[in-house]
Amino acid sequence: MRKTKLSAIVLSAVFLAACGNNEAADNNTNNAEENSNTAATNEEENEAAEDQDPITVKTTLFPLEYFAQEIGGDYVEVENIVPVGADAHTFEPSSNQMIEIAEADLFIYNGVEFEGFTESVQEAVEGQNVEMVTASEGIDLISYSHGINDDHDHDHDHDHDHDNDHGHNHDDNNDDHDHDHDDDNHGHNHDDNNDDHDHDHSHGDEDPHLWLDPKRAAEQAENIKNALSEANPDAADTFEENYEELLTQFEELDEQFVELSENMTQDIIVVSHAGYGYWEEEYGIRQLGIAGLSPSNEPSIQQMEETIEFMEDNDINYVMFEQNIPENITETVREQVGAESLELHNLEVLVEEDVENEETYFSLMEQNLETLNTALR
Template sequence: MIIIKKNLKFTFCALAVTALVSAVVLSGCSGNTAAPGASDTEPVSNTAAVSRDEESTGAASPESEEFSAEIEAEDTDGQKLKVMASFYPMYDFAVKIGGDKAEVTDMVPAGTEPHDWEPAATDIKNLEEADLFVYSGAGMEHWADDVLASLETKRLVSAEASAGLTLRPGHSHDEEEHEGAEEHAEEEEHDRGQFDPHVWLSPVNAKKEMENIKNAYVKADPDNKDYYEDNYKTYAVRFDELDQEYKDTLSALPGKSIVVSHEAFGYLCDTYGLTQMGIAGLSPDTEPDPARMAEIIDFVKTNHVKVIFFEELVSPKVAETIAAETGARTRVLNPLEGLSDEELKNGADYFTVMEDNLKQLKAALE
């Protein structure tokens, strides 16, 4: 088609030259000066007509079609999965698996204790618009089942990271000691869960949680399966190394008993042969009654406990009281339920916190 147009242009140009020569000859004979102007416009008019013909077809050139396709492909490839994570460990694991393929949001703000946190209307809206929701389960997110049931979206993939794990029973020490007291039952409302939810504090369990999160990514975005699989394999090795480091370090220490702010370390203790005594139960916001305080103090003295552990997101007041009563020291043992803004800015993550926890345990048990 392009060749035909070029030939047409050539023909019109030839006609124009012929007409011009004729006009010159005629003007030489008759002295008429108007003819050259008239014949000059004719080839321009015909050429313009051909150009309008090209435009009227509406056909894009192959080059422009390829350019548009490239832009569309880049836009599609640039889209990231929108991932919502229920609290810090789930956020950290989701970031590590999703990499540059995901935009991950931690629903619980930095520095917030997650046990009593509940989603606001904006959080529900974000879940409606998300591709993937990652939560630990086992009762940690007491709001999750009701919220998921209320969502209208059909595309959301949800991942209960603790699925498939063997869970510890969720009864609290206080419920055993004061089973019949209504007032105490109200105080222990947050220990109402059937299971202990703190599964991530055992590196063995945390590895399984990350695997479940990886599987959810693959379900939500199968085109990038290999990418997510490779990321998981990288961190699976790190979990194995961390597990071995805990085994080697803790097995060599004489002390086996720890006192903690709340009973978050049951899975860790079960894995590495330790015993925990919690000042509070499975939720950190319950204070011990005098009978419980006496029991804890007796435990500290009997087992020669040198350190009373507390958490940065919980008041250390009770831990300090017990330490003063028994001559013990206080240290931080992080349950990884949430990190502060400062910790996040300094690059802390699951592995760095668990490494620091091991150092704290070593100092307390040696």
């Protein structure tokens, strides 16, 4: 009886092992087939991209270049016309660049009067086939602020909406965000009613630096995706998939900013120029821009003295330097206060170090979060 039972047990074990091996073999076969199908699909997409000329894209800002490249993949050929390390506020394209833009399929620019040369480009490419794409089209904007105004009400209700429609309800007439631009606001005087911009690189009533807000950056990326899909409808599904991957990263970045805002003990940053207004709107991070909205606006001695006094009165111990903006004025303020220096990246353009390190939009924003964590916690 014992031998019979033992034999039965052994036979059962052998049978189960055989079944397990067969199941494993089936799973391996299925996995191999799935991997083969995926590889075949990717190969087909690559071959399709190779079979047609890429969409040639010219951009004016690093984030726009990055979004277009990530969404377009092998279907696009993207170049940012602003050189590495340049000041995007004051850049003017050369005659050769104007010709290259006219010969491109898409010219993607930020808008909101950020690029002072947009009208010149429009005139130069008139009658050509290049499509002018405004990345800020249809996105809710905020009124710009040069910095801290003691009369300004900063009691904001930061309601972070994380749904997929990225809805922003920004009523420019809302008293909670009534940005006064008088002499009390560190003396920056801009004539916003001058219709003749004459390439003075001054901004209008609205803040153009929306790419620094993850939610609005996602909307810019969506505008770019739509433009690419119109240029090459056959690749629209690929563009959509690539955009969805970006969208996940934007949402994760937004969550990190929300976490920072919920744990910060200080809410004011002093920066070279006031390009970070959307962080106040979304996360309650207030800014004091030494040079106003554009770094080309050199502050007066009185404005610098007011900045120094404000930092001392509010116990602000850090000054933020930016990657493409001259340091002399910011360094003067830092020395007078005895503050520490930190690096904040405005993402307008890369510098050589960024190129060498193969930085991305998200890696640079992660670095900004580290800087803000140091300054505000």
